């Protein structure tokens with residue numbers, strides 16, 4: 001698939017942008033803080049309905065928009081897929097309520113029809129490489145969960161629905177736990193929330209396990225390629241709720257996510273998870289929070305028997321994350337039947353010549369790749385000749401002269 | 402508030418802004434409107450508010466708002482007192498009555514469970530509902546909380562709480578717009594939801 005046109009209004013540094021893009025490699029050239037990263041962010045935002053860079057959506061609206069009394073941002077893309085063309089649009093607007101409070105309103109449309117965020121799944125798929133990705137491997141576990149969430153959200157509407165429901169039940173249960181600790185009350189109020197957590201939480205966990213199994217099939221050979229055949233890589237999923245399962249309930253490595261929730265193992269897991277929540281109630285009330293569930297899942301990266309997040313050098317972490325991103329690319333190709341749009345922000349600068357060459361050689365396989373860089377010299381001349389070069393300057397994008 | 406505004410006006414503006422859907426701007430507008438016009442409207446309002454507080458109370462059976470206890474619905478012997486429709490707000494009773502099809506009685510919870518907004522079981526008339534069921538007069542409970550996630554939670558909790566009692570528990574049928582309020586549903590939709598109620 002590829003993005004044919006992109007239109008941005010009052011998004012970050014872009015006051016007004018109309019951009020036509022070709023199904024090829026596009027090089028965005030410009031100094032720092034001119035809008036290169038924001039353009040990539042806009043595309044990723046359209047893919048999953050949330051920004052990969054911030055959770056404060058207010059920051060996405062152009063700083064000038066507020067003073068002009070039009071506090072909104074609008075993003076729109078025309079996406080060409082192998083069989084058809086689609087229009088995806090997203091508007092974020094800051095509304096002032098009658099009580100003076102501000103509220104951000106988000107409106108998503110596909111082909112001009114208003115849809116829920118979960119409906120975005122499967123319309124625009126992207127793989128985004130950011131310089132700060134290197135922190136993903138060793139950073140806090142929330143980063144890795146969010147990363148998995150955004151990847152699954154690109155493919156499975158059911159995953160987003162389950163994640164939303166899980167989050168609602170979780171914050172309700174936590175508020176109730178604190179209330180029970182401080183004031184007491186009827187513990188049976190926990191039951192409907194625990195049923196909901198078990199129902200949706202097991203769905204999340206099985207999808208995560210499924211995608212990690214699939215990513216493992218690709219990440220290991222890619223990592224070996226990137227390390228000259230020297231080092232293997234394994235993604236290790238550690239679900240927060242992990243009953244000592246009898247063998248017949250063990251996850252099948254070949255199981256794809258779409259098969260998972262229907263298996264009888266899912267029903268058994270739900271019963272077990274709910275039971276565990278009930279068992280841990282007193283502790284949970286004492287702590288004022290839910291101690292078990294996918295909101296506390298972990299994902300570790302293991303290479304040569306060692307945890308890369310703890311023992312890996314910065315260089316080793318960078319290689320692991322590169323293998324992860326490329327594995328995501330392969331996985332998206334496999335489940336959607338199309339190559340996702342590849343977005344790379346200044347990633348080459350940190351790689352040595354061999355890995356840079358390896359990465360560039362992979363770009364030929366995808367329909368569209370958009371690369372942002374401050375330095376065109378980083379790319380070999382024969383590569384530059386094959387790309388569309390666009391110059392980004394103060395929120396304005398023009399073809400290179 | 403500005404020193405140019407007398408305290409009695411400030412007090413009224415502050416009182417108005419406590420009302421749902423009314424911000425400081427609207428509150429000021431309302432206050433100055435009352436000030437500008439004849440005092441007649443202001444006094445009529447004052448009387449009505451006074452009457453509201455003095456004459457209305459909650460029905461000791463169904464907790465609907467009433468001037469007489471028990472309320473006219475609970476006092477009506479032609480209605481089926483073994484059929485109890487559980488709703489969130491008094492306005493929902495009005496919506497159900499508009500169908501002109503429902504012949505049972507009501508129980509008003511005065512809200513829905515919402516831990517995030519600080520509403521818990523003890524803040525709702527749930528113990529009172531349980532007592533009504535325990536008295537043995539109730540044959541069926543229709544859970545008619547709003548088709549929202551909070552309404553569903555409340556219904557699921559009441560179901561938990563009444564489990565094991567000799568009473569049929571049903572939930573209004575789907576067809577009501579999800580996420581909407583019962584009070585805005587039209588009579589036809591509501592009648593259909595009532596007829597399509599399902600045993601839980």
Ligand SMILES: [Zn+2]
Nearest residue numbers: 460463472475
């Ligand atoms: Zn009554």
